[in-house]
Amino acid sequence: SQTIHQWPATLVQPVGSPLSLECTVEGTSNPNLYWYRQAAGRGLQLLFYSVGIGQISSEVPQNLSASRPQDRQFILSSKKLLLSDSGFYLCAWTNRGEQYFGPGTRLTVT
Amino acid sequence: RKEVEQDPGPFNVPEGATVAFNCTYSNSASQSFFWYRQDCRKEPKLLMSVYSSGNEDGRFTAQLNRASQYISLLIRDSKLSDSATYLCVVIGNTGGFKTIFGAGTRLFVKA
Numbered sequence: 392s393q394t395i396h397q398w399p400a401t402l403v404q405p406v407g408s409p410l411s412l413e414c415t416v417e418g419t420s421n422p423n424l425y426w427y428r429q430a431a432g433r434g435l436q437l438l439f440y441s442v443g444i445g446q447i448s449s450e451v452p453q454n455l456s457a458s459r460p461q462d463r464q465f466i467l468s469s470k471k472l473l474l475s476d477s478g479f480y481l482c483a484w485t486n487r488g489e490q491y492f493g494p495g496t497r498l499t500v501t
Numbered sequence: 502r503k504e505v506e507q508d509p510g511p512f513n514v515p516e517g518a519t520v521a522f523n524c525t526y527s528n529s530a531s532q533s534f535f536w537y538r539q540d541c542r543k544e545p546k547l548l549m550s551v552y553s554s555g556n557e558d559g560r561f562t563a564q565l566n567r568a569s570q571y572i573s574l575l576i577r578d579s580k581l582s583d584s585a586t587y588l589c590v591v592i593g594n595t596g597g598f599k600t601i602f603g604a605g606t607r608l609f610v611k612a
Contacts (some may be wrong), residue, residue: 425600434604435545435588481544488533488592490600492544 393418397482397493401408404500410455410469412496417463420482424465426457427492428477439467472500502525504601511607514579522574522606524589530543532593534565536574538585538603548574554587579610 394417404410416422426438437450439457447457454473458466465482477500482493514520522536534551549556551572552562562594572591576583582598589603 413506427602435602437602473553481540485600489535489547490590491547495544497542 393395393482393484393486395482395491395493397480400404401492401497402499404472404498406430406500407471408477409465410451410472410498412467412480412482414465414467415463415495416465416484418423419482419484419486421462422486425465425483425485427481427483429481431478435481438469440465443501445455473499476500503588504528504602505589507587508605508606510586510605510606511609513611515611516577516581517580518610519575519577520579520608521576522587522589522608524573524591524603525569525571526571526589526591526601528593529567529570529593531593534563534572535590535592536561536563536591536601537588537590539588540585545602548587570602578606579608581610581612584608584610585599591598 396415423442425440425499427435427440439447439449441447441459444459455469480496483490506528507565536548536599537545538548539545549558549563551565553565554562586605586607588605591601593599
């Protein structure tokens with residue numbers, strides 16, 4: 392069966408510090424992968440999606456970037472965090488349209 | 502107009518009640534529809550897909566009305582454990598398969 396991992400589970404970072412969140416998927420090959428952010432009490436905002444290695448599409452302009460160095464690895468990064476980057480970051484993969492989410496990383500920027 | 506709109510919440514219902522959630526979408530080319538459940542501080546989890554013919558899973562019934570561009574979720578005999586946020590998800594087919602989540606409707610089931 393397929394499993395999706397994210398780490399870390401929680402993170403507290405100061406403004407201006409860098410960020411690297413990792414997501415890996417097991418049990419499937421060539422998945423479509425997604426990064427979402429959910430601000431407190433808000434809906435899901437799609438940040439990036441990837442249909443293959445090195446293929447990244449950005450949905451919203453921001454100070455975040457994404458990379459897909461391997462088929463089942465998706466990384467979300469920032470060079471300098473802003474207060475507004477705080478939120479719940481979720482990685483997901485799709486199977487015939489159905490999306491399955493990882494456990495998420497709760498980021499607090501102080 | 503938002504691409505996917507859900508009933509504003511929260512819904513507060515007693516145990517055993519029937520509750521209905523509605524969701525409208527703006528893109529008539531949308532192809533796939535789902536309901537997700539999200540517990541507090543957890544990731545969303547797929548509850549059920551929504552088919553044109555409607556589908557039922559135990560106490561849950563989902564329906565799609567393409568002509569009016571809305572989907573619905575009905576929960577019968579509500580349980581305390583049904584308390585969560587319910588997210589409507591629509592997948593379009595314009596320039597790629599774009600997945601759009603509604604903002605969610607919070608449900609509180611009370612004893």
